[in-house]
Amino acid sequence: MKVYVPYDDRNPKTRLSPLLDEDERADFVRACLDDVCDAIEATDADATPVVLSTLPIDTEYKNVVRDEPLTPAVSAVLEDTEVPVGVVVADLPLATSDALDRLFASDAGFAVVPGRGGGTNAFVTRNPNFRVNYHGTSVTDHIEIAREVGADIEVVDSFRLFVDADEPDDLVDVLLHGEGRAADFLSERFEVVENEENRVELRRR
């Protein structure tokens, strides 16, 4: 099964700019990409990660280049690929092969893991007619699209695939629970502290 990992490193993750400068953000998203691809490769399923990027990138994994926005790029590769086929976003720094195995093992026509705030962090479709429409609360749209093409639906319950890396608060969870390059990148630079209001945040070392 091919599992596409969409990746765009042009000025990524601007919402993390209070914590990371532009070069750091680029290094961080690249660490996330490598973690996600490694986790896909290490699953029990016969899953092959394919990086879907807007520019060619230097990677040990397969790389398909489509200079298009996310939605047409993913829909185009879905059209070109035999089912089952998966799509896992690159910015999942807590992804593990165990978590992905639970997604890949689903026999539902459309198995999906929501992201925090309504995103679609990972899915596998066994229905060849499923297409995507990424936006803020895309997960409800994707479930509706899957229903319209006649797929039965499973929502896979994983915080490791639910936590993405959009906001500074997300990085607290990455530091606390991460095991890969992205967590190492953060732990070299930050520690988790509780502030006066008993709230948790990252502080530069």
Place this chain on the structure above:
Amino acid sequence: MKVYVPYDDRNPKTRLSPLLDEDERADFVRACLDDVCDAIEATDADATPVVLSTLPIDTEYKNVVRDEPLTPAVSAVLEDTEVPVGVVVADLPLATSDALDRLFASDAGFAVVPGRGGGTNAFVTRNPNFRVNYHGTSVTDHIEIAREVGADIEVVDSFRLFVDADEPDDLVDVLLHGEGRAADFLSERFEVVENEENRVELRRR
């Protein structure tokens, strides 16, 4: 197995005050409590919810009253209860019996589900010597305490038990994925909208 649900409704959830007034916050946390207790009762495990509150409350479930802060109250009931014993915080509006079944089915000495930002949202201990220390990043402490008393550890991977209801952003996920009273309470009052910056938030109906 007894599963304690700590509950304190005195001026709860002040961080939700941008969205909910004080009466609404009280109604909302009560809806969460009822959802969590119902979900515990509906698991396949032989699990009995016990509300652990600072004042007596009107509930169909068992109620143990201890007028103490969270940490001594939970440690005291753990001391008085045969293992296995569970503790599930009341503010988990996405909790389902399926998610709790995965926690309750673990045969680890200490099985735990982290909360967003390092909290400890749910655990089951089969080791009689485990005690708690709740604070911001308590989950790492609890794992360390479990290790010290000789328990093997399993971190259960569930976004339904990871999402609590501390911040306005959490309520977006509750509205999108919730099925119980807490989600109904919110959907009567709010809808999910994408703002100009393509970010997702709740808006009063």
